Amino acid sequence: LLSVWSSLGLDRTDRLLISSDPQALQVQINNLIQELGKTNQEVSYLKSQLSSQHHQISSCAGSTFTVWGKQSCPKVNGTELVYNGFTSGSQYNEKGNGVNTLCLPHDPENLLTTISVSTGNDYAHLYGAEYQLNIGRVRIDDNVPCAVCRTTMASSTIMIPGKRSCPIHWQKQYTGILTANWYDYQESEYLCIDNDPDYVEGSRRNENGRLFYPVKTVCGSLPCPPYENGNLLSCVVCSK
Template sequence: MKITIFSLSLFWFFFGIGSTEEKRLLLNDPQQMQSEIHALQQEVEHFRVLAAEFQAQKQEMADLKQRFELLESSSKKYGSIYTRWGKHSCPKLNGTELVYEGTAGGSHYSEKGNGANTLCLPHDPELLPDHFPLSSNPLTSFGFGHIYGGEYEFSLKNMALNDDVPCAVCHVKMATSSMMIPAKQSCPTRWIKQYSGILTSNYYSYSKLEYLCVDEDPDFIERSRQDENGRLFYPVRGVCGSLSCPPYKNESMLSCVVCTM
């Protein structure tokens, strides 16, 4: 009796739209019933297959998430470093993060010694104590090198002449190389642009210093705008001759761009 009631309920659910005579015909037709039962079994098996596929995809997604987390964790140990001159911060790009910010420092524009490169000096230095035990050559006087802060020797947007030059050291997690390209504002194919700007150097008649790319929207360090000199940043102009014109133009200022891959 239970089986008959169950069968009637089941077929009423699936075939409740037809007439009473049609229902009786279906219930009294063993072949039709067998066909419908077989169809239901196929549907159930189909849903079982879908459920298994769903579980497999769910597991695959979990595996991919785990692999991504491992790669993200590993990427923090690698990557590429560059300095963004003229800014307090790094570009707002995916995978680029600030290591530290500071102020540009280097050799005085008129001194022949010291270091030739420019440094990004942190705002929170950990200085050596005054009594640090240094030894000197007994045959010569004890000497030192010097490092000075950097100043702009031009004005642009919110920055003015003699403002101190900030800098930011940036880490690009998903990169292995970085480069500065002079006289360009865009990067080669497959390279990512970090920032573009103005090519700078020391004044042409002063001591040699490296060429650096200052951001096209430069910041400045909040302080007095006194002319204290130090490591000076001048815009660079091209000079025709051994430098082909065109494509270069005589006395035109040069751009620059920093790219990573």
């Protein structure tokens, strides 16, 4: 009873009046119960709004990246697999085609639109990819897998060449070996192959395509130190 009096802000005179008038007390208690019910409804509404906003923020946040040389994503909290597939790109010695490297899915869906070209050769080409290095289970001419990943705990992902660690407050996704096409072939991207690479099963044949060679430093316009001539380069993929 005392707690009810305090909640209603009653002074001593009011308390004496209520204590001698049970009907008035019941009215006050009913009013208090109604107010409490309204407060609970407001709290439930605010919880619902907070949950909705949290879901919207979670669905909008995130960053995607590709792990070259792996069929799975890093075992990092908040990182999930979008899809995996086959690394592909331009033939190492063809002058045209695209310059970027792609991760082709295992389950392609054919083009439904009919198109025509001027001659039978007016097309770009897309090939698979092969390692040109031996490391762990991988051998030269093995085909290169890939995994497209999404981290829900970050909005940016970068590859840093020449490093194995990430800047402060950045999350390491994976470390690797910096690769590119051979220096006397056509240009290609510098890509970070996972340090513990996989290979596509049943693909140990020399069929060329997009080739992955390890990268060495060359002193001159590249300052040495801090770099050393002829060193292989590491790389790391970081998210924040």
